[in-house]
Amino acid sequence: GQQVMQIPQYQHVQEGEDFTTYCNSSTTLSNIQWYKQRPGGHPVFLIQLVKSGEVKKQKRLTFQFGEAKKNSSLHITATQTTDVGTYFCAGVGDNDYKLSFGAGTTVTVRA
Amino acid sequence: SAVISQKPSRDICQRGTSLTIQCQVDSQVTMMFWYRQQPGQSLTLIATANQGSEATYESGFVIDKFPISRPNLTFSTLTVSNMSPEDSSIYLCSVEGPGGTEAFFGQGTRLTVV
Numbered sequence: 001g002q003q004v005m006q007i008p009q010y011q012h013v014q015e016g017e018d019f020t021t022y023c024n025s026s027t028t029l030s031n032i033q034w035y036k037q038r039p040g041g042h043p044v045f046l047i048q049l050v051k052s053g054e055v056k057k058q059k060r061l062t063f064q065f066g067e068a069k070k071n072s073s074l075h076i077t078a079t080q081t082t083d084v085g086t087y088f089c090a091g092v093g094d095n096d097y098k099l100s101f102g103a104g105t106t107v108t109v110r111a
Numbered sequence: 112s113a114v115i116s117q118k119p120s121r122d123i124c125q126r127g128t129s130l131t132i133q134c135q136v137d138s139q140v141t142m143m144f145w146y147r148q149q150p151g152q153s154l155t156l157i158a159t160a161n162q163g164s165e166a167t168y169e170s171g172f173v174i175d176k177f178p179i180s181r182p183n184l185t186f187s188t189l190t191v192s193n194m195s196p197e198d199s200s201i202y203l204c205s206v207e208g209p210g211g212t213e214a215f216f217g218q219g220t221r222l223t224v225v
Contacts, residue, residue, distance in 0.1 A: 033213060042203060043154065045213035088153065090214075097142070097207075099214060101154045 002027040002093045006102025013079045014110050020075045021105035023089035030094050032065055032072045037104070038085040046074075046087075081109050113138055113206050117217030124194055124224050131190045132220045134204035139184035144205040144214070145177070154203065160187045194224045 003026045013019050023032065031050045035043035047056055049065035049072060056063045062075040072089055086106045090099040114137040124130050134143065142161055146154040157177055158166040166179040180188045191198050204217045 031212075035214075042216040042219050043214075045215070048212050090154075098144075098156060098159070099154075100156075103153045106151075 002029065002091055002096075002100050004089060004091045004100045004102040006089055006105060008105055009103060011105055011107045012110065013083075013107060015081065016078055018075065018077045019079060019107070020073055021087055021089075022071065022073050023091070023102050024071045025091050025093075025100075026070075027093055028069050029091040030069075030096070031092050032069075033090045033092070033099065034063060034072075034074055035088045035090060035101075036085050037088065041085075043088060076107075079107075079109055081111060083107055084109050113140065113215040115204060115206065115215055115217040117204055117220060119220055120218060121221040122223070124222065126195050126224055128194055129190055129192045130194065130222060131188050132202055132204070134187050134189075134217050136185045136206055140206040141184070142207065143181065143187045145179065145187075145189045146203045146205060148201040148203060148219070150200070157189070157202075191222065194222075196224045198222065199224045 006023045011019050031048055033048045034046040036046055037043045047063050052069050053067045054065040060077045064073045086104040088104045089102040116135040118133055142159055144159055145157040147157055148154050156169050157172045158168045160166045160179045160181040162181045162184050176192055178190045202220045205214045
């Protein structure tokens with residue numbers, strides 16, 4: 001199955017600044033999903049990207065799927081304290097149904 | 112969406128004992144997934160549970176250690192058998208939403224083995 005790498009592992013951000021987390025798969029994905037896990041909580045679905053080169057926005061969050069459908073990014077602008085948590089990408093390979101999770105990016109925010 | 116009730120939410124167990132975790136879904140689903148999340152780590156799939164057939168285990172996980180039941184389309188259990196401190200982790204059950212897109216997770220079971 002595919003392996004999904006995610007960087008950085010930790011992101012310490014000043015409130016109001018932007019940051020990006022990146023995911024890269026060893027194989028082509030049919031889709032990639034992003035989840036957020038608050039401290040002590042469970043992963044919560046944010047978005048799914050399916051098409052090559054797809055870009056989706058949710059308020060201050062911008063999600064991108066690469067042209068080759070092997071990489072993805074999540075960009076957050078004007079970080080707020082509510083953005084604290086761990087963001088996971090999770091890829092689904094072609095002809096597969098299982099999610100392969102990246103290592104996650106744990107975000108802390110300095111007020 | 113799918114609502115999953117998972118219990119227990121946490122437990123402290125003695126080594127050598129077993130713990131059974133239950134997941135109840137508010138709708139019928141074909142597949143249920145069991146994950147392990149070690150402290151500060153990502154989610155690792157243990158097995159996929161289908162109703163009416165044996166669970167499919169991922170590499171590194173075996174049925175004798177993690178037996179799974181799936182008696183109907185809304186319920187599953189995962190047992191962590193003969194526990195050791197290395198089994199201390201968060202265990203999560205998950206289902207796919209309608210259309211097979213997003214995954215919904217239970218609240219998780221935080222297991223500590225002493």
